[in-house]
Amino acid sequence: MLAYLSASVAAFTLAPAVRAQTPQANIATMMGDGQRFDPAGVTDIARQLSKKPFVPPQNDLPDVFSNLNYEQYVAIKSLQQPIWSSEGRGIALEPLHRGFVFNNAVDLYIVEDGNIRRLSYDPAQFNFNGINVPNDLKDIGFSGFRLIAQPAEGKPFDFAIVQGATFFRALGRGQNYGVIARALTLKPAEAKGEEFPIFRSFWIERPSVGSNSITIHGVLDSDSTTGAVRMTFRPGDMTIVDVETTLFPRVNLEHVGLGGMASTYFYGPNDRRNADDIRPSVYESSGLQMLNGQGEWLWRPLHNPETLQISAFVDSSPRGFGLLQRERNYDSFQDDDQRFERRPSLWVEPLSDWGQGSVQLLEIPTDAEINDNILAYWRPRAPMAANTEVPFAYRQYWGWNSPERPPLATVIATRSGRGSSGRRRRFTVDFSGEMLGDNWPKDIRSVLTVGPGSFQNLKLLPYPERKTIRVAFELDPGNENACEMRLILEAGGKPISETWLYRWTP
Structure with a gap:
């Protein structure tokens, strides 16, 4: 093992074991174990992969893992210290076991000083907590990875998980995981079924000391397209993720998210x-x-x-x-x-x-x-045309609030219940903001539109002690099965609130 590798990385075996005749094997040939890392090479891999038919991932996970329930899966614990955890880099990495719904293998490569080393699976690295694991279990790879923030002050905390299809999650300090991001969405809710791209391989750059960021490169693949993805994570009270993607469609992409x-x-x-x-x-x-x-x-x-x-x-x-x-x-x-x-x-x-x-x-x-x-x-x-290259980039903010909030009154509650008769429904919408306090505008009015259907009993109820105004009304959908509603507060002929939108259905 080369001397520059950290002890924490060495705890996870580094070996060139990659299954033959798979896209992962072809990827490893281009930029795999023991080679030099080039970010442009990830894009080139996706470009070349797009010129070949899609190959579904191998169904090679032993039944003992593919048949796990959720409780059994989360009971599997790593016996190793997270990678880089002893180096004071502020961010550490933990590979995640396959099993439960996370059946597909993804190759994890570590990049240190420009050199690539593949993380190889070893069952001795895990405590299976009663699961009867075969004695001859070979390298089954990993399902993804977890990122752990290790701030100079304060307790370490998980801030991101990249696992399953092209899904990933992040959070701010003190939060629980919830909403899930997708690196790519294809054909959702279509009659022929949604298409779920997968990640084939990741190259994870060792964080620089004091940088408080980590950069991940990945290759995604699906029937319709391939892509090169670069994600830069910066954990904190609000975790920020920059996502840069270049797609290489195999076919015309009509429905892309x-x-x-x-x-x-x-x-x-x-x-x-x-x-x-x-x-x-x-x-x-x-x-x-x-x-x-x-x-x-x-x-x-x-x-x-x-x-x-x-x-x-x-x-x-x-x-x-x-x-x-x-x-x-x-x-x-x-x-x-x-x-x-x-x-x-x-x-x-x-x-x-x-x-x-x-x-x-x-x-x-x-x-x-x-x-x-x-x-x-x-x-x-x-649409995105076949045999083209389509770049796009965006920034994600994960935290307690969005980074930029409306300079207006915002909706803090929407309530609905049975109306006065028939199919009618009562609604109340609460707006809150500093401008709705003791000096709230006396010419304030609510502007509500409904279509189709109609509304009655529109009321404006100010509560300046709570800096809140409640708008109450009753929706009469008639014989319609969907009604679109739009509501905004105005004063002096100008909006003083965000626009509330709602679709009622039975």
Whole structure:
């Protein structure tokens, strides 16, 4: 073993063991164990891989691991210290075992001083806590990795997990994992089924001392496209991730999602379907916020519908969007295990002009809180042509709030319940902001539009002691099965609140 390798890296065997005749084997030939690392080489690998047909990952995981339930899987613990944990670099790395729903193997390469070394799996590195592991178990690889912040002051904390398909999660200090990001989203909610790209290989650069950042390079692959991804993580109270991607479509990509994210909304004050539960609310994200290309702030509360709902918010040159958790009060959830009030908000800002397209929101019916039934992403209007190279980049902010908040009153609560008769529904929407305190504008008015359907009994109820104004009204959908609503507060003929958007369905 070469002298420059750290002791913590050496604890995970470094060897060139790669399965033959696989895309991973071809990748290893181009930029694998013992070679010099070149960031441009990752892009070249994706480019060359796109010229060959997609090869599905091998189904080579022993049944003892593929048949694990969740509790058995999370009981598998590493016996090794995280890589770089003893070097004072501020960030450490822990490879993650395969099993449960994480069946696919991904090759992990460490880059130190420009040199590449592959992390090789050894069952002796893990405590299986009663799982009967075969004695002849060979190198089965890893499913992904975890990143751990080791600040000079304060306790270490996990801040990111990259595992499964092209999924990854991050959080800010003191939070619990929640919303999941996707490096690429393809054909969601289409009749032929969604296409899930996978990561083939990662090259993980050793962090520089004092940099508080780590850079990850990856190659993704699917039936329709390949891609080279570079992700730079900077952990903290708000964890920031820069994502730079170049796609190489094998075919014309008609339905592509950029900056995708998934979350859970089971029930809450505006939607109490499936609410026979001791907890008042169960959700990871309150709603979808958007700052469109015209500078308008939009807020769309989430719900768990009876049927699949797809919403498209058409825009040009979007400035940002994200799934936010606005409820930070324990009393709103009363869940001592999940602690939904600690789940991160995720905000995405394009780092280039994304042109014309739409923010798409998918709300999928679910009768279980374990399902990620909410999906949001940017869908470009123009297809991506086969045999082209398509670059895009964006910045993610994971934390308690979005980095840039509206200089307006924001929606802090949406409630819905049975109306006065028939199919009518009562709604209250609470706006809060400094301008709604003791000196709130006396000419303030609410502007509500509904289509189709109509509304009655529109009321404006100020509570200056709470810096809040409540808008109450009753929706009459008539015989319609979907009504779009738009609400904003105005004073002096100008907006003083973000725009509340909502789709009612039975």
